[in-house]
Amino acid sequence: MTSVSATLAAFVHMPPTLPDSALLAGRRSLLNMVGTAIGGSGEAAIDKLAALLPVFSGPATNTLIGRPERADMLWAAYINAASANIFDYDDTHIPTVIHPSAPVGPAVLALAETLAAKGKPVSGRALIEAFVLGAEVTCRLGNALHPMHYARGWHITSTCGIFGAAMAAGRLLDLSPSQLVDALGHALAQGAGSVETLGTMSKSLSVGQAARGGLMAALLAADGYTGPEAPLEGKRGFLALHSDAPDYSAITGELGSRWEILSNTFKPYPCGVVLNPVIEACLALHAKGGFGAADIESVELIGHPLLRQRTDRPGVTSGRLAQVSAQHAVAVSLLHGSADLAAFSDDAVADPQVRALSDKLVFRDDPTTALDAVQICLRLSGGREILHKVTAAKSGLDHPLSDADLAGKFRDQVTWRCLHLKVDALIAALESLDDAVDGAAFLRATQPAIFPE
Structure with a gap:
């Protein structure tokens, strides 16, 4: 050789x-x-x-x-x-x-x-x-x-x-x-x-x-x-x-x-790369509206198993940990419609509303989903559901x-x-x-x- x-x-x-x-x-x-x-x-x-x-x-x-x-x-x-x-x-x-x-x-x-x-x-x-x-x-x-x-x-x-x-x-x-x-x-x-x-x-x-x-x-x-x-x-x-x-x-x-x-x-966004499609989907849901924080009973995250393996970090206590936490990324982008440096700061982590919503996240692994894709399902009070799917996140090789x-x-x-x-x-x-x-x-x-x- x-x-x-x-x-x-x-x-x-x-x-x-x-x-x-x-x-x-x-x-x-x-x-x-x-x-x-x-x-x-x-x-x-x-x-x-x-x-x-x-x-x-x-x-x-x-x-x-x-x-x-x-x-x-x-x-x-x-x-x-x-x-x-x-x-x-x-x-x-x-x-x-x-x-x-x-x-x-x-x-x-x-x-x-x-x-x-x-x-x-x-x-x-x-x-x-x-x-x-x-x-x-x-x-x-x-x-x-x-x-x-x-x-x-x-x-x-x-x-x-x-x-x-x-x-x-x-x-x-x-x-x-x-x-x-x-x-x-x-x-x-x-x-x-x-x-x-x-x-x-x-x-x-x-x-x-x-x-x-x-x-x-x-x-x-x-x-x-x-x-x-x-x-x-x-x-x-x-x-x-x-x-x-x-x-x-x-x-x-x-x-x-x-x-x-x-x-x-x-x-x-200033976070782990596998969170890019997650945040993109949450920002789109926030912009679309039709729900409030109190309406959300659960947030289901459907993505490649690697997404859960790398970002299933509930209860983070610092901005640095928040960068690799799907729970925080979902909560802060859904609630506030932002995913900038301030959104992954210690102050953002301490926000009671963000912490409360982050506890409602559940993962569902789907090996057929690409790493730069995700589907999010908001389950709201009264049985209503809102779905949003990202097939190829912005900033990937295709975008x-x-x-x-x-x-x-x-x-x-x-x-x-x-x-x-x-x-x-x-x-x-x-x-x-x-x-x-x-x-x-x-x-x-x-x-x-x-x-x-």
């Missing part, structure tokens, strides 16, 4: 010309990631991480997106990745549900900003290309392990994302194929992430570590730090550790001709968010953070990133002053 590690390393070292569609998808993914990093940058978990900087950091040289502080290169990658993913508002690869931009984007941005400071700026096109290559490695590894990997409890964004971050950074550092294999080995030595941490501050640790660890892996390889010859396919390598039967063809098949970034989607949608989402997150930014100029810079001489220059415009209360 041809070495999977060597094949990926050779691909990253000398890729084919990336199609315009892949570069466009990469640029859109970076725009979305910067927006979600701004939106998440003021969360309590990020505040606590940033407070550790004086103890653990080197010289403060790099941008923390959405925050006034600066950090060293590795910590900047870590905190920006944690910020980008903390609200679960970032991108989602289909079918693995990996969020590839959170670990890969901050790693390449931190490295590019550092190189620019040394007089070696990375062009916007080169930055996007490195990002797309890193996302490709991340998602192909996910394809090889899906669905068993996540079902076993591994947080696939972190466990696969650290390899993508290493390859993206290695591309910018122009590592040789053998050095890229070393970088994969260093990523293997540092990877972690458990689904058990979802809905808690702990989740952000593995996402941040994926970006930081991947970047460090590439830097170590560049300095001659060596690793195993087969970090991915070895007898005790990444694939064997995480699956009894990994699909090697999902990693190397059509490599360079089929691009996984084209299967990346963007969330319209992607437009550029205008992404720009609107970006603006909403700046508003949520109450930050003073030149938003239109920042969006324009990201939308024209392909033409930038210094692909990291826009980062300076993400550090604002916060409006006084």
